[in-house]
Amino acid sequence: MNSLFPSIVSRSQSSGLMNFFVPIISIVLTLITGSIIFVLLGFDPVYALYTFFISPISSTYGISELFVKATPLALIAIGLSYCFKNNIYNIGAEGQLTMGAIFGGGIGILFHDTNAFWLLPLMIFAGAIGGALWGLIPAILKTKFNTNEILTSLMLVYVALFILDYLVVGPWKDPFGYSFPKSRPFSESGRMPLLFDGLRVHFGLIITLFLIFISWFIFAKTIFGFQLKVSGYSPKAARYAGFNQTTLVFFAFAICGAFAGIAGLAEVSGPIGLLYRDISPNYGFTAIIVAFLGRLHPIGIIFASLVIALTYLGAEDAQLFLQIPSAVGFIFQGLVLFYLLGAELLINYKLTYKKLL
Amino acid sequence: MSDTILNIENITKSFPRVIANKKVTFDIKKNAVHAILGENGAGKSTLVKILYGLLEPDEGNIILNNKDFKVNSPAEARKQGIGMVFQHFSLFDSLSVKENLILGIDEKMSYSDLENKLENISSRYNLPLDLDAPITALSAGEKQRVEIVRILLQDPQILIMDEPTSVLTPQEVESLFVTLNALVKEGRTILYITHKLEEVISICDTVTIMRSGEIIDTSSTANQTAKTLATKMLGQKLDDLKTNYGHIKDEVNFEVKNISCDFNDPFLTDLKNISFQVRVGEIYGIAGVAGNGQSELMDILTGENINIKSGSITFDNKKIEKYGPQKRRDLSISFVPENRLGHSAVPELSLSENILLSQFPKNNFIRNGIILKNNVDDFANNVINEFKVITPGNDAKASSLSGGNLQKYVIGREISSKPKILIISHPTWGIDAGAEHSIRESLIELSQNGTSIIVISQDLDELIEITHKISVIYDGNLSKPFKTSEIEIEKLGLLMGGKNE
Numbered sequence: 001m002n003s004l005f006p007s008i009v010s011r012s013q014s015s016g017l018m019n020f021f022v023p024i025i026s027i028v029l030t031l032i033t034g035s036i037i038f039v040l041l042g043f044d045p046v047y048a049l050y051t052f053f054i055s056p057i058s059s060t061y062g063i064s065e066l067f068v069k070a071t072p073l074a075l076i077a078i079g080l081s082y083c084f085k086n087n088i089y090n091i092g093a094e095g096q097l098t099m100g101a102i103f104g105g106g107i108g109i110l111f112h113d114t115n116a117f118w119l120l121p122l123m124i125f126a127g128a129i130g131g132a133l134w135g136l137i138p139a140i141l142k143t144k145f146n147t148n149e150i151l152t153s154l155m156l157v158y159v160a161l162f163i164l165d166y167l168v169v170g171p172w173k174d175p176f177g178y179s180f181p182k183s184r185p186f187s188e189s190g191r192m193p194l195l196f197d198g199l200r201v202h203f204g205l206i207i208t209l210f211l212i213f214i215s216w217f218i219f220a221k222t223i224f225g226f227q228l229k230v231s232g233y234s235p236k237a238a239r240y241a242g243f244n245q246t247t248l249v250f251f252a253f254a255i256c257g258a259f260a261g262i263a264g265l266a267e268v269s270g271p272i273g274l275l276y277r278d279i280s281p282n283y284g285f286t287a288i289i290v291a292f293l294g295r296l297h298p299i300g301i302i303f304a305s306l307v308i309a310l311t312y313l314g315a316e317d318a319q320l321f322l323q324i325p326s327a328v329g330f331i332f333q334g335l336v337l338f339y340l341l342g343a344e345l346l347i348n349y350k351l352t353y354k355k356l357l
Numbered sequence: 358m359s360d361t362i363l364n365i366e367n368i369t370k371s372f373p374r375v376i377a378n379k380k381v382t383f384d385i386k387k388n389a390v391h392a393i394l395g396e397n398g399a400g401k402s403t404l405v406k407i408l409y410g411l412l413e414p415d416e417g418n419i420i421l422n423n424k425d426f427k428v429n430s431p432a433e434a435r436k437q438g439i440g441m442v443f444q445h446f447s448l449f450d451s452l453s454v455k456e457n458l459i460l461g462i463d464e465k466m467s468y469s470d471l472e473n474k475l476e477n478i479s480s481r482y483n484l485p486l487d488l489d490a491p492i493t494a495l496s497a498g499e500k501q502r503v504e505i506v507r508i509l510l511q512d513p514q515i516l517i518m519d520e521p522t523s524v525l526t527p528q529e530v531e532s533l534f535v536t537l538n539a540l541v542k543e544g545r546t547i548l549y550i551t552h553k554l555e556e557v558i559s560i561c562d563t564v565t566i567m568r569s570g571e572i573i574d575t576s577s578t579a580n581q582t583a584k585t586l587a588t589k590m591l592g593q594k595l596d597d598l599k600t601n602y603g604h605i606k607d608e609v610n611f612e613v614k615n616i617s618c619d620f621n622d623p624f625l626t627d628l629k630n631i632s633f634q635v636r637v638g639e640i641y642g643i644a645g646v647a648g649n650g651q652s653e654l655m656d657i658l659t660g661e662n663i664n665i666k667s668g669s670i671t672f673d674n675k676k677i678e679k680y681g682p683q684k685r686r687d688l689s690i691s692f693v694p695e696n697r698l699g700h701s702a703v704p705e706l707s708l709s710e711n712i713l714l715s716q717f718p719k720n721n722f723i724r725n726g727i728i729l730k731n732n733v734d735d736f737a738n739n740v741i742n743e744f745k746v747i748t749p750g751n752d753a754k755a756s757s758l759s760g761g762n763l764q765k766y767v768i769g770r771e772i773s774s775k776p777k778i779l780i781i782s783h784p785t786w787g788i789d790a791g792a793e794h795s796i797r798e799s800l801i802e803l804s805q806n807g808t809s810i811i812v813i814s815q816d817l818d819e820l821i822e823i824t825h826k827i828s829v830i831y832d833g834n835l836s837k838p839f840k841t842s843e844i845e846i847e848k849l850g851l852l853m854g855g856k857n858e
Contacts, residue, residue, distance in 0.1 A: 222726050226713055233706065234699040239661050240692075241714040242683030 006351035022347060023293050023300070026339035027307065033335050043322060051321050052314035052332075062313065064199035068271060069312045071201075072097070072263040072280070074305035075208040076287035078215050079259025081296040082252045085219070087232040090253060092138065092153025093260040094284025095160035096131040100261020101268045102164055103130025105275040108186035108268070109172055115189045123190055123265055124207070131261015132254040134160060139253035143246045149253075157284070168275055182276035192270035204266030211259060216298035228252060260284060281312065289337045308333060362387040362546050363408075363426075363515065368417035370403055377403035379570045381417070385515075385563075390537060390547045392557045392578070394590055395567035396789050401550050404567075405517050408548075409441045410434040421515075432463055440513035442504045444520040448492045450624065454503055455488040461507040471510075478509050482539045483532065493623050496854075497646055498529035505536065516540065517548045522556060524647050524815065527850030534560050552590070554583040566590055598797055598822050600841075604805050605825065606637040611778050611809055616657060616668035616678075626650035628657070631668070631835045633828060635778070640800065640810045642824035643835070644817060646853050650833040651813050652695065655782045658811065659692040660685045672778065686717050691776035693767055695783040695813075697760065701767045704756035708748060708766060709737040711755050717774040736773065744769035745795065761792030768796055772803055779803065782813040797823050817849065831855045 034052070035045035056062050076093045083090040104127030111119055138152040169181045177184075192202035219225040231238035231248050238245055267279055290308050294300030315329025363385040370378040377400045385391045395401050406412040408419065410428035419426040421437060428434045431441070448457050458471060466474075472488070479485055484502050492500060501521065508516060518537075522530045537547055537560060549561055557564050558578055566573040566589045573589050611634070618628040628650050635641045645651060656662035658670070660682045670678040677685060682692070698704045702711045712733050716722055722733050737751040746766045748758055755763055764784070771779060784800065785793040801823055804810050813830075814820050820827050826838040829852035836852050 221728055221730075223713070223723050223728055224726060226710070226728065230703055230706070230714065233703045236696075236700045237703045237714060240659070240682060240694060240700055241716075242660070242681050242686065 008345075008349045008351060022340065022343045023295065023304065025343050026293070026336055029339045029343075030332060030335040033339075034332060037328075037331070041324065043324075048318070048322060052318050052328075053310060055321075056310065056313035056317050061199060064196070064201040065313055066306060066309050067201045067205055069309035070305040071204045071208050072267055072283040073287050073290045073308055074301055075204075075211060075263040075266070076260045076284055077290035077294060077301045077305060078208075078212050078298060079256035079263075080287055080291040081215070081219075081294075081301065082228065082255045084291055084296055085225075085232050086228045086248055086252045087235075088142075088249060088252050089150045090135065090138065090153050090256055091150055091285070091288060092135070092155075092157050093256065093287055094280065094282065095153070095157035096134045096257040096260035097264035097267075097280055097284045098157070098160040098164050099134035099257075099264070100127035100131035101264035101275065101279050102160070102167065103127055103261065104265030105183065105186070105268045106172070108190040109183050109275065111190065112184045112187055115187050117189065119187065119189045120192070120269065123186075123269055124262060127261045127265025128258040129261070131257040131259070131264065133257070135253040135257020135260070136250065139250045143249055164275070164279070165277060168277060172275060174274070180276075183274045185274045186269055190269055191273060192266055200271055202266070202270040204263075204270050207262065207266065211262075212298045212302065219298070224251070260287075286333060289333055289340075292340055293336060308336070311336075360387050361385065362422060364418075364420040365404075365408075366418045366420065368404065368407060368414045368419070370407060370412060370414050376570050378407070378414070381567075381570075381572055383565050383572055383575045385546060385548065387546055388541060388544050389562040390541055390549055390560055392549045392551060392561035392564040393567060394551060394554070394557050394564050394586060396552055396590060399567040399590075400570040401567055402519065403570075405441065405519060405548065405550055408434070408439060409517060435463060435508075435511050435513065438512075438514035439517065440508035440511060440515070441517040442501065442508060442519065442521060444523055446500050446504055448500060448503060450492045453489050453491050454486055454495075457492060457503060458488075458507050458510065462510050466510075474510060475506065478506055481543075482509070483535045484509075496529075497524040497648065498526070498532070501525070501529075501533070509540075513545070515546045515548060517550065519550045520552070521549070522551070522553065526646055526854040527846065528854050530556075554586045554590075557581075557586060558583060568592055598794075598801060600640070600801055600823055600825060601805075602825060602842075604638045604807070606807075608637050609634045610637050610673055611635040611811070612671045613658075614669045614671070616654075616670070617666045618653065618657060618662075618664070619666055620653070626653055626833045628653055629833045631830075631833075633835060633838060635809045635811060637809055638804050638807050639826065640804050640812060640824045641838070642820035642827040642841070643811065643813045643830055644820050644827055644849060644853060645815065645830035647815055649830050651782065651815075651830060653833070654830065654835075655692075655694060655780070655813060658780045659694065683716075686715065689717065689774075689777040690780070691715070691717070691771040691774065691778070692780040693771055693782065693784065695786060697763050697767060698756070702755045702763060705754065707752045707754055708741070708746075708758075709734050709751040711766075712737050712740075712770055715770060715774075717776070720774060736770075740766060740769040740773050743773070744799070759789075761788035764788050765792055765796060768799065772799060775806075776808055778809040778811070780811045780813075783815065784812060785816065785819060786814075793819075817846070829853055 031049065035049060038045045038048035057066055076097065080090060080093060104123040107123045107126045134156060137156055138149045141147040141152050142149045168183055172183045174182055174184045192204050195201050195203065195205065227243045227248055230241060231243055231245050235245060263283065264279065268275055272279060286308060290301060290304045293307065294304035311329045311332040315326040318324045318328055319326040361384045366382050368378050368381040381404060393401050393404065403412060407414050410430045410433055426437065428437060455468065459466065484506055486502055486506060521533060525533065541547060551557060558581060561578050563575065564578050565575040568590065614632050616628060616631040620627055626649060631654065633641065657665060660680050663679050663681065665678060669676055672688060672690060675688065677688065694700045713722060722729055734751055740746065741748060741751060744765045746762050746769065748762065758766065768784065784796050800810055812820065812824060821841055824841050827841055827844060828838045829836040829849060831853060832855060
């Protein structure tokens with residue numbers, strides 16, 4: 001007789017090919033589970049999946065929207081991979097994004113009646129600084145006081161959100177805004193230029209692709225990327241090699257914060273055009289899934305950001321055409337993460353049923 | 358046969374990359390000490406793990422007392438009368454001896470029952486124990502006693518001892534042998550796993566020799582000498598290593614002066630006033646039983662720990678005690694810590710990438726922060742060829758190499774940069790005899806080319822084979838140096854046990 005519960009035994013060798021297939025397997029399993037959920041809700045699964053995943057991108061406008069959503073996700077995810085490669089669990093990108101929006105947006109509000117070529121670059125720079133400074137707080141707490149960065153970075157998300165809240169109902173409130181909790185609109189030169197007429201996809205996409213390319217170069221070719229990797233795999237080996245791990249923690253947080261900050265600024269100066277309460281539909285948290293789905297690899301992250309962006313669009317369409325709450329998008333995101341972690345476990349471990357006598 | 362207690366028949370066990378046991382067949386006689394002799398990697402551990410229920414054989418049978426013996430866990434093996442004392446102790450360091458014993462036995466027992474039983478066992482087998490002492494306060498020999506007592510409480514017929522002397526001083530070894538003899542006199546059988554030839558001859562009755570997973574021979578130890586056993590164990594004769602003293606210069610290039618370091622941690626050993634000098638071209642050995650401050654001293658010598666309380670380290674007339682590892686490498690100081698996986702090498706990275714863990718100024722691996730991959734690959738290939746590392750190529754992951762190969766690679770990486778001084782801890786720990794021999798050879802050759810070497814090792818044979826001077830570390834104190842050519846083993850043994858005249 002075999003025992004009821006399997007035990008987990010580590011595999012002597014994990015297959016490199018499977019490593020590549022994990023994201024694909026988890027997406028397929030997510031789709032299967034998703035159709036089961038749709039059937040249980042009483043929908044035709046084919047029609048529901050079509051509404052969710054195909055119809056949103058069956059127009060030029062839809063594809064443009066896909067890139068609008070994928071831009072912040074990819075940018076934050078590539079920033080997060082600096083932390084995750086170094087085994088630092090920064091889950092506060094949402095806060096760093098918010099702080100970037102506040103810093104960059106603050107410049108936009110200050111110069112709301114200025115039209116000059118330097119305004120947008122200045123806002124982008126301020127956004128990066130804001131995000132980086134916010135990211136450095138957990139870095140300091142971690143290196144000085146040995147606090148857990150998961151907790152501190154998460155808590156700082158809410159602090160940042162409250163600061164934004166305070167600003168848009170208080171000092172930065174639009175004097176002509178009929179008391180709505182929002183700021184003045186930025187001037188025309190404080191907005192991300194649109195890439196195509198009539199579509200919302202904006203210059204932030206170019207910035208993102210550029211930073212992804214730079215990051216690929218850093219990870220693959222530089223000693224700094226190597227140091228991040230070594231210190232993530234084995235802190236002891238990094239100490240033996242003489243890498244300064246405190247510096248590495250600071251850089252990882254600062255870069256991640258800066259990228260998230262730029263993403264935040266790109267949102268407010270792109271599609272939104274001003275500061276208000278809900279500038280991000282949890283991009284900072286969802287980007288964690290993107291980073292892992294993309295295996296922390298720049299190319300992988302580009303594809304993963306498109307897949308996850310689609311769940312945002314699909315959720316909107318599902319609400320519109322099927323009257324399903326848009327929260328179903330989060331269910332799909334959760335399923336992807338669940339299957340991803342499960343498949344990853346099964347790559348490195350196998351389940352065995354021990355014989356009972 | 359009535360005097361046979363255990364028959365092992367055609368046991369085969371294979372792992373993904375290697376066949377660890379190939380049709381292993383032999384009998385073990387009752388009431389005797391039976392040795393299994395073989396180098397590291399010969400398949401001894403696999404075999405005893407199968408006996409103890411930790412591994413399942415692919416094929417073959419085991420017969421205990423004329424009955425089929427099949428167990429799936431150590432607990433079952435103990436129930437059937439087989440007990441095992443591991444090389445690495447499995448004790449809770451912060452608990453007392455008594456608590457460890459109660460936790461380690463299968464049936465429930467009250468403290469008073471335990472104490473009665475213990476008194477009996479302690480006196481019968483020469484195993485004195487302080488029941489209330491915490492494990493941290495015990496020496497390696499005493500910890501081993503706790504392990505043996507724990508097994509004896511369950512009254513086993515067969516006791517498996519896995520490399521029992523590897524962490525003991527010569528005096529502790531003597532006392533262990535008294536215990537083993539008493540156990541055999543009582544009718545128990547001991548399966549003694551070792552790679553030390555002298556031990557086989559002095560206390561074992563029968564010896565089974567294993568090489569690359571196969572049985573080479575099973576015979577009585579009566580007419581064997583260390584030489585005949587070694588030939589069978591190794592299969593080929595290795596040349597004797599010869600150290601000479603001619604090339605050593607009078608000039609001291611590395612000096613440690615009065616280093617003290619407090620850790621305030623019960624699991625670490627404070628270092629007390631450590632001083633020594635190494636001359637150019639000299640191999641300086643630091644002997645001692647594990648856990649007497651070796652790894653703490655190593656961290657200070659490499660610069661991984663620069664928080665010392667007092668003292669200085671001088672190299673080439675520079676004070677370097679506050680330098681981190683990279684700054685020391687810039688001065689051409691090279692080091693290899695004891696642990697390969699995760700310390701001197703990263704298992705998940707390729708061999709090429711592992712080169713970058715240890716960079717010296719003349720390496721030319723990096724320009725403006727960018728890795729010059731061709732230079733790194735060339736260097737890696739060079740190390741692989743020169744040190745005969747067996748691997749498919751420089752892009753193989755470090756974790757795919759056997760212990761001996763990876764160690765050759767790591768040491769080759771350090772030696773290839775021609776350091777002025779090499780500081781190395783346990784250079785041949787846990788690797789096969791072939792690799793061990795080639796590593797020792799390269800260390801001697803390196804010293805002849807003018808590099809000073811500091812070797813920290815528990816393996817006395819190794820230190821005596823390759824060093825010019827030896828000091829002993831005990832409880833964070835370092836003894837004065839002795840010339841290796843004039844040293845007496847007795848004397849070293851006493852120092853390792855903390856008895857200074």
